[in-house]
Amino acid sequence: MNQNKIALIIGASSESIIAIKHAKALGLKVIAFDANPKAPGLKEADISYNIDIINPSNIIQTLSKENITLDIILPVPIGRYLITIGALNDYYNLNGFSYKMADICTDKLKFASALADNGGGLGSLRDIKFDIFDPNLNHNKLKFPLIIKPRFGSGSKDTMVISNLDELKNIAKNIKFTKMDFLIEEFIDGLEYGIDAVIINGEFHHILSRQKLLTTLPYRQAIGYISIDEIPSISSYIQNIITKLNIDNCLLHADIITKDNRAFIIELSTRPSGHYLSKFIEITTGINPTKEWINKSLNLPYNFKPKFRKNTIMRYFDFEGDWIAADFDLLKDSLGIIDYRCEINSTLPKVIDSSTIMDRGYAIIEANSKEECINNAHKLISNFKRIKR
Known part of the structure; x- marks a missing residue:
């Protein structure tokens, strides 16, 4: 029934393959765009173009030359280039988020500014609200610890916690922080959560x-995730944010921090979660958000309501140096390892952001409780052996 329908992929990384395969299984022809000629999704698509995806007009011109009309843009976990997907949704009048939604969610300064002026407690807890980092700023106005992060981007890249004035002065010597837009604010030391959801007709569905x-500080990269029950106060808080910002018709990934029984938004994206979390979500809930969104967009039966919630943990491998991997076949039954991927085959750098950890692999463990999940993950990690040089 879908043989003549066209699906588009913007950003053909390895994490786009889930969407590509599901679309092709439904009979859609998939067209992929990526500036990287080695992007894995380019090989999986029916038609591929090695084109920079920052400019939507280039994509529109390419599709127009081939007389191609789009039916759906597949959801993929990308960063700032979500604005390209939004622009194409607008141009082709497709179901999904708009350019305006994508822009405000991928520009941290715009995002924080939009929430800071509402007076309803949606903005930042911090005394210093988001502002452009100026190496020559008045140090008397600062309250440590601070966090510095790029205005655009995701995956904790170039995000650091600064504990004192000396550290700030050292950071200011780095030419990178003077040539690019960076933001600075007061750091909150609390519990952090990732939230996966869908927004339909303006309503948040957890x-x-x-x-x-x-x-450990000064970096803030996630090295693992533990499944937990929905926290109603966080869901209500996110609903207020999406209502305020008119976020609608999209999968949603949000990062939240809680302190003193209050929730504060770190980041919100109109996309599925990346870093192989789609597999973790499906194992834990029985729902694959990417597949369900594609079904919904094609007017096929869909379901975003979790079928269950298992006690699971997803643990990445945050080693530094030379290591020999654990014997997963030997350990998987005793530790409840449901799925894993391990590609430790070289000297590993220190983990400071997603680029330094994500290609190593992960293990997804199921157990009877949160505590048992954590203990089993520790046992797995202890079975990796360090090579002494």
Whole structure:
């Protein structure tokens, strides 16, 4: 029934393959665009173009030359280039988020500014609200610890916690922080969560909440996620944010921090979660948000309501140096390892952001309780062996 329908992929990373395969299984022809000629999704698509995806007009011109009319843009976990998907949704009048929604969610300064002036407690807890980092700023106005992060981007790249004035002065010497837009604000030391959801007709529908395991300071990269029950106050808080910002018709990934029984938004994206979390979500809830969104967009039966909520943990491998992997076949039954991917085959750098951890692999473990999940993950990690040089 879908043989003549066209699906578009913007950003053909390995994490686009889930969407590509599901679309092709439904009979859609998939067209992929990516600036990287080695992007794995380009090989999986029916038609591929090696084109920079930052400019939607290039994509529109390419499709027009081939007389191609789109039916759906497949959901993929990308960063700032969500604005390209939004622009194409607008141009082709497709179901999904708009350019305006994508722009405000991928520009941290616009996002924080939109929430800070509402007076309803949706903005930042911090004394210093988001502002452009100026190496010459008045140090008397600062309250440590601070966090510095790029205005655009995701995956904790170039995000650091600064504990004192000396550290700030050292950061200011780095030419990178003077040539690019960086933001600075007061740091909150609280529990962090990842939230997976869908927004339909302006309503927030919770799929999964994940408590984060993080690197030690000064970095804030997630090295693991533990499934937890929905926290109603967080869901209500996110509903207020999407209502305020008119976020609608999209899958949603949000990062939240809680302190003193209050929730504060870190980041919100109009996309599915990345870093292989789609598999974790499906194992934990029985729902694959990407597949369900494609079904919904094609007017096929869909369901975003979790079928169950298992006690699971997803643990990445945050080693530094040279390591020999654990014997997963030997351990999987005793530790409840449901799924894993391990590609540790070289000297590993220190984990500071997603680019330094995500290609190593992960293990998804199911157990009878949150505590048992954590203990089993520790046991797995302890079975990796360090090579002494």
